[in-house]
Amino acid sequence: MSELLKNPEAIQKATEELDRVMGRDRWVEEKDIVNLPYIEAIVKETMRLHHVAPLLVPLVARDDCRVAGYDILRNTRVVVNVWAIGRDPTKWEKPNEFRPHRFIGKNIDVKGHDFQLLPFGSGRRMCPGYGLGLKVVQSTLANLLHGFEWKLPGDMKTEDLDMDDRFGLTMPRKIPLLVVPSKPRLSLHLYSFE
Ligand code: HEM
Numbered sequence: 001m002s003e004l005l006k007n008p009e010a011i012q013k014a015t016e017e018l019d020r021v022m023g024r025d026r027w028v029e030e031k032d033i034v035n036l037p038y039i040e041a042i043v044k045e046t047m048r049l050h051h052v053a054p055l056l057v058p059l060v061a062r063d064d065c066r067v068a069g070y071d072i073l074r075n076t077r078v079v080v081n082v083w084a085i086g087r088d089p090t091k092w093e094k095p096n097e098f099r100p101h102r103f104i105g106k107n108i109d110v111k112g113h114d115f116q117l118l119p120f121g122s123g124r125r126m127c128p129g130y131g132l133g134l135k136v137v138q139s140t141l142a143n144l145l146h147g148f149e150w151k152l153p154g155d156m157k158t159e160d161l162d163m164d165d166r167f168g169l170t171m172p173r174k175i176p177l178l179v180v181p182s183k184p185r186l187s188l189h190l191y192s193f194e
Helices: 002-006 008-022 030-035 037-049 082-086 130-147
Strands: 065-067 070-072 148-151 180-184
Touching: 002 008, 002 037, 008 030, 008 037, 008 130, 030 037, 030 130, 037 082, 037 130, 130 148
Parallel strands: none
Antiparallel strands: 065 070, 148 180
16 A cells, blocks of 8 residues: 555556446455456565565575575575565566556466565465465455545655565564545445444
8 A cells, every 4th residue: 555655656557447347336356356457466566575574484404405506405594585586676677666567468476486576485385375365465455445545644745655664574564554545436335334
């Protein structure tokens, strides 16, 4: 949501897609996500720039092995810096810019097959909850954008948003985002949850 507030064009593209695919008379369900490639692209782009676990989880080599020409001895502790991979200029054009469009028409997934984007890790120790995690993030974001117009509180400007992260095993925003749903976008009967 923070990156989107700083990129109103991306919000516009996402809401155009939502209006075209969903109309304004129902909320987004998990099954709709396959028809919302721009929403998927926003989630991938967010995971590229703001990895939930920037160094994955430390691993230990069980046996001597050779990976990409490097000899890794048994018991070596291996730390994979996916934060750096996500910002590697040899892998990504203008890596520090939030550009969901870079994923449109590309076959880059987040399920451990494409080593330039590994938000859930890869291989045997990859996140077993990736299916649930991905669905929850995609459908929640889609509904936030589908259901409301958003603005920053008071006179706050997007330039005032502090985009720093707090480093740890997981890396959330340093200062939580405060954002206001300013207008409903859907038919009003959809907002009563009795
Ligand atoms: C968007 C949401 C999530 C993200 C980005 C995420 C990310 C990750 C990452 C990066 C790892 C380390 C993988 C590696 O070292 O290669 C991991 C491990 C793990 N995740 Fe997730 N995860 C998410 C949601 C979930 C959910 C919903 C569950 C459970 C329902 C879950 C359960 C686990 C477990 C048990 C491990 C340890 C696996 C192992 O070490 O064998 N995660 N996750």
